[in-house]
Amino acid sequence: MTFVPNVEFKKKLLDVHLEDKIKYCYQCDRCTSVCPVAEATNNRYNPRTIIMGAMLGLPQLVLGAEDNFKIWGCQVCDTCDEKCPNDIELTEIFNLVKNISVQQGTAPEYYTMQAKTILENGKAIPSQSAIERRRKKYGLPPVPKCNVDEIQNILKQTELDKKLKYKWVEEQ
């Protein structure tokens, strides 16, 4: 592992915080000591290390090239955010790092599959006829249909399709 700081990468991560709070991290390790995933995996997922890598501009420490669980272990339970003595919103940084991982094609399948489902249906769990029948039996109204065209229009503007390397039907 080479330890050459990547300035662009560092800037991108530091920019997440308009107030630049990440600079106040003194590596006290409280984030890791309260993290249920670090506990369950003997620190294979370690939030403190991600923050250190972000501060130093070392994507090798952050992006988990050899093991994507090193970033995707974060389950956004917001426990570290809450316990950080310097009010660093760690989860915000982890989200950005995960977003980069998605674009590099190293995200776990669950995440990219869910995003593709939303891109295609406007919902993470699309309506199914068996469930609609069950809803009727329970006296529930049908699930209101959402405007998928409108959602796809917005997601083309955020370029989610490109970020996921998604092929629209007409392109296939």
Add this chain to the structure above:
Amino acid sequence: MADSQEKLLFPGCMIGNRIPFIEASARKVFDKLGVKVLDAPFGCCPDPVGFQSTDKESWLALGARNLCIAEEQGKSIVSLCNGCTQTLTAVNQKLKHDAHKKSKVNSMLNSVGKEFKGTIDVYHFVRLLKEEVGINKIKETVTNPLKGLKIACHTGCHYSRPSEIMQYDDPFEPKVLRELVAATGAEVIDYEEEALCCGVGAGNAEEDVGLLVLKRKMDSIVKSGADYIAVICPSCFQQMDGNQRNLQKKFEQEYDIPILYLTEILALAMGYTYDDLNLRRHRVKPKALQNKE
């Protein structure tokens, strides 16, 4: 900012399209309590764990689009799900306080004829029950006090964390769910790991890690002597209800604690039965409630 008008119901993808018996119990409870809700053509909230981690910009834009739908009708949102509540609350707050982000999102929304203004509020149904209905009114509707039911409470993460954004209840010692469960006459059971996550998020990346987190939670509840677990989030419900069998297989330990949605607990206390509420749809069936009148 409390408003007592009718609200738009945001059941979320998971409750609406996978476990609709929970939505049915919520509507029964709302009817009894005089809470008026309307339906609206919302899209995915979208998921604060899955979709935000995948692309934050898309998450913000789709969340804002849902808020616009409510703003157009001049009504606040009541959500049945922690995740939807957190996404919609966070997006609402971020855009209200960040003019740069707001104009960026609005330039996208404008092309579909929408504009985020920041004029409505987002409620978790627990907050609505506490603030707008009130514990006393709930007690008045209890016709079948749940005496003898020992219930452990699990609020889940996104109901009150991050506290800076959610600004409701306590991030590690939430009290409102306990108060609402106690209002039915049930006994609220303390346990050590009450603030711990259910583990569903870690399971998205690696199933076994999610199970390890769940095990820590469940072991603590087993030790407490609780007979049921009250939840207020469909992801927690599915993780805790659906994975007890997997825990059993993996760790060769018995787990048999039914998970009840708060709305199911309230509906039982209001006189609805096991059959009325389709409780047989649970993976861990609350069989002891079957003949309870």
